[in-house]
Amino acid sequence: MVNTAVKPKRRGDGFWANTWRNRAHVVLALPAFLVLLFIMYVPMTGLVMSFKNFNYADGIFGSPWAGFANFKFLLASKDTFFQFTRNTILYYLLFTVVGTFLNVTVAIAIDELLFKRCAKTMQTLMIIPVFISYAAVQFIVFAFIDSSAGLINKTLGTNTRFYSSPNLWPWILLIVKIWKDTGYGSVLYMSVLSGIDTSLYEAANIDGANKWQQIWHITLPSLIPMVTVMLLLSVGNLMHSDTGLFYQVTRNNGMLYPTTQVIDSYVLNAILSSSNFGFTAATSFFQSVVGLALMLFANYVVRRIEPENALF
Amino acid sequence: MYDTIKPSRRKRRIKTIAEKQRGFGQFLLLLCVLLFTVFCFAPVVLVFVSAFTDETYITQNGFSFLPKVWSLSGMNSVLRYGTQLIQSYLVTIFVTVAGTFLGLLVMSMFAYSISRRDFRLAPFLSIFLLIPMLFNGGQLSGYIVFTSWYGLKDSLLLLILPLCVTTMNVIILRTYIANSIPGELMEAAKIDGAGDYRTFFQITLPLMKPSLAAVGFMMATSYWNDWQNALLYITSDSKKPLQLLLINIQKSIEFLLNNSNVPASARAAMGGTIPQYSSTMATVVIVIAPIMVVYPFFQKYFIKGLTVGSVKG
Numbered sequence: 133m134v135n136t137a138v139k140p141k142r143r144g145d146g147f148w149a150n151t152w153r154n155r156a157h158v159v160l161a162l163p164a165f166l167v168l169l170f171i172m173y174v175p176m177t178g179l180v181m182s183f184k185n186f187n188y189a190d191g192i193f194g195s196p197w198a199g200f201a202n203f204k205f206l207l208a209s210k211d212t213f214f215q216f217t218r219n220t221i222l223y224y225l226l227f228t229v230v231g232t233f234l235n236v237t238v239a240i241a242i243d244e245l246l247f248k249r250c251a252k253t254m255q256t257l258m259i260i261p262v263f264i265s266y267a268a269v270q271f272i273v274f275a276f277i278d279s280s281a282g283l284i285n286k287t288l289g290t291n292t293r294f295y296s297s298p299n300l301w302p303w304i305l306l307i308v309k310i311w312k313d314t315g316y317g318s319v320l321y322m323s324v325l326s327g328i329d330t331s332l333y334e335a336a337n338i339d340g341a342n343k344w345q346q347i348w349h350i351t352l353p354s355l356i357p358m359v360t361v362m363l364l365l366s367v368g369n370l371m372h373s374d375t376g377l378f379y380q381v382t383r384n385n386g387m388l389y390p391t392t393q394v395i396d397s398y399v400l401n402a403i404l405s406s407s408n409f410g411f412t413a414a415t416s417f418f419q420s421v422v423g424l425a426l427m428l429f430a431n432y433v434v435r436r437i438e439p440e441n442a443l444f
Numbered sequence: 445m446y447d448t449i450k451p452s453r454r455k456r457r458i459k460t461i462a463e464k465q466r467g468f469g470q471f472l473l474l475l476c477v478l479l480f481t482v483f484c485f486a487p488v489v490l491v492f493v494s495a496f497t498d499e500t501y502i503t504q505n506g507f508s509f510l511p512k513v514w515s516l517s518g519m520n521s522v523l524r525y526g527t528q529l530i531q532s533y534l535v536t537i538f539v540t541v542a543g544t545f546l547g548l549l550v551m552s553m554f555a556y557s558i559s560r561r562d563f564r565l566a567p568f569l570s571i572f573l574l575i576p577m578l579f580n581g582g583q584l585s586g587y588i589v590f591t592s593w594y595g596l597k598d599s600l601l602l603l604i605l606p607l608c609v610t611t612m613n614v615i616i617l618r619t620y621i622a623n624s625i626p627g628e629l630m631e632a633a634k635i636d637g638a639g640d641y642r643t644f645f646q647i648t649l650p651l652m653k654p655s656l657a658a659v660g661f662m663m664a665t666s667y668w669n670d671w672q673n674a675l676l677y678i679t680s681d682s683k684k685p686l687q688l689l690l691i692n693i694q695k696s697i698e699f700l701l702n703n704s705n706v707p708a709s710a711r712a713a714m715g716g717t718i719p720q721y722s723s724t725m726a727t728v729v730i731v732i733a734p735i736m737v738v739y740p741f742f743q744k745y746f747i748k749g750l751t752v753g754s755v756k757g
Contacts, residue, residue: 147564150562150563150564150565151564151565154560154562154563154564154565154640156639156640156641157556157557157560157563157565157566157640158557158565160553160554160556160557160640160641160644161553161554161557161558161565161569163549163550163553163554164550164551164553164554164609164614165554165569165572167550167605167608167609168572168573168576168609170594170605171586171605171606171608171609172576172580172581173576174581174589174593175580175581175582175585175586175589175590176579176580176581176585177581177585177589178581178582178584178585178586178588178589179581179582179585181584181585181588188592191592191593192585192588192589192592192593238477238480241473241476241477242477244473245470245473245474245477246470247470247474250474251477254477254478254481256740256743257481257484257485258480258481258484258485259739259743260484260485260488260736260739261484261487261488263665263669263732263735263736263739264488264669264732264735265668265669265670265671265687265690265731265732266669266671267669267671267687267688267690267691267694267731268687268690268728268731268732270694271491271690271694271724271725271728272487272488272490272491272728275487275490275491275494275507275721275725276487276490276507278506278507280506281502281503281506281507281721282506282507283490283506283507283508285506286505286506286507286508311483311484311487314480314484315484319747323747343469368577368578375672376671376672380671380691383694383698396583399582399583399584400583400672400675400676402584403583403584403587403676404675404676409584412584413584413585416581416582416583416584416585417582419582420579420580420581420582423578423579424578424579427578428578444574
């Protein structure tokens with residue numbers, strides 16, 4: 133009301149005049165702009181490779197066109213393409229459902245705890261695994277599941293050969309994922325919890341609501357916007373996985389591929405062995421396009437239901 | 445005397461309030477959270493314990509939280525990597541420090557630029573920033589473009605630049621500028637005759653410290669832990685970061701275990717046995733310890749930063 137005319141709009145302040153007047157801001161934005169351009173944007177043109185018969189000598193644009201041959205090849209190879217796409221999607225669903233549930237649960241549990249100093253220490257310890265790289269994590273996992281010296285086999289007196297039993301790996305990977313990310317994931321929700329108006333709880337208390345009713349009717353509803361945003365952000369990454377988890381923790385063991393190979397680890401392997409570039413490029417194209425479509429779709433759905441929670 | 449009375453009194457008051465509500469349920473909850481904490485932290489303890497456990501003890505009895513034979517030989521055998529270990533440490537430290545500072549500078553400049561309301565290019569720059577979050581070229585085209593177009597194979601730039609500017613971090617910084625730094629302050633600076641650069645470097649940047657600490661810490665850990673770019677692009681020993689060294693150690697152990705006809709000289713160099721358990725754990729300790737030492741000091745900022753960034757921008 134007071135300062136309605138802080139910035140009187142100058143007459144004749146066209147786009148170029150405005151840009152010139154703000155040339156300092158153009159200069160300040162330039163370095164990050166260039167990094168994004170060269171690191172993120174230029175590789176996008178590389179997706180053209182999926183329609184090419186790529187070879188190094190001719191480069192990305194010089195290689196002969198191949199039409200949809202790479203994609204036909206993709207669809208024909210049932211046991212690789214379908215396998216790693218299925219794994220990618222199923223692991224995404226598993227990790228998202230279990231992860232979100234645990235993040236929220238742990239956040240509420242720590243928030244409800246009256247032993248505040250204890251809670252703080254425990255939270256600190258819980259977050260630590262997220263700072264350990266997968267290259268190191270795989271040694272830790274090895275210490276637990278190695279067939280000869282592993283802690284699990286030694287404690288139970290069994291002789292399970294984990295590294296050659298693909299059907300056990302969904303569980304192992306789920307446990308590793310929970311171990312690594314839950315502490316960190318709950319921090320975000322905790323910050324939302326600390327922002328809830330305490331008078332709501334006081335009112336509920338006076339009305340005779342017990343702890344569970346308070347959690348169900350006050351705490352959970354106030355977490356929903358954050359859960360939506362996090363889910364929305366993760367949907368765009370549905371086709372991308374935590375590569376380290378699938379490449380490092382499994383020790384890139386071929387015997388485990390049926391249950392552990394995802395798109396990203398397949399592509400990484402293909403690059404390192406420099407084989408099958410056409411096939412891999414088609415996979416990347418599929419990955420990027422599906423990722424984009426999912427992100428737009430998810431955002432559209434959220435905007436229809438709850439416009440405030442949509443990303444854009 | 446005065447000093448000793450005050451805190452104890454305060455402590456007693458807190459206790460009585462809390463005790464009223466501490467029932468059986470609270471202790472049950474404490475137990476559950478404690479169990480989960482043990483689940484999270486025990487594996488880390490195991491790493492540190494096995495790094496100091498006797499190698500033959502592990503071979504015979506397996507990994508253990510309470511080994512009967514302790515030894516420093518694991519740590520000693522890490523020194524076998526000698527100059528390579530030091531070199532890798534230096535590479536990792538250089539990449540982490542250079543990348544974090546460069547990234548923070550470049551991203552906060554960008555964030556400042558797009559947070560300005562009467563700058564007509566700002567909306568375009570925001571969209572330019574957001575698109576990479578929705579769509580990207582994937583690993584393969586990145587690899588081909590970086591190596592054959594830019595000719596950057598085996599270059600430390602490829603460890604620094606790809607992690608340098610991320611959309612999420614710029615959003616965190618921009619949200620912080622918009623919400624926590626009063627615009628009047630920058631207006632005032634301008635009225636006092638400070639140019640745009642001066643306003644940014646002397647007013648805005650110093651005030652951004654909490655968000656810079658948060659983003660900087662997250663960036664530093666991702667630089668420290670980055671193994672994928674190293675695995676893809678780095679070939680020479682002198683540029684090998686710690687994480688790649690870890691991967692190489694694992695590969696070579698695997699190779700030695702699978703090949704019985706290893707040259708005698710190689711075996712002799714390893715003291716007759718393949719350094720499988722305690723010494724690899726000792727290496728892991730050396731790789732992960734610095735973050736654990738630094739992390740508690742940054743926890744406050746890093747939690748605050750996450751909170752700030754979560755506000756939709």
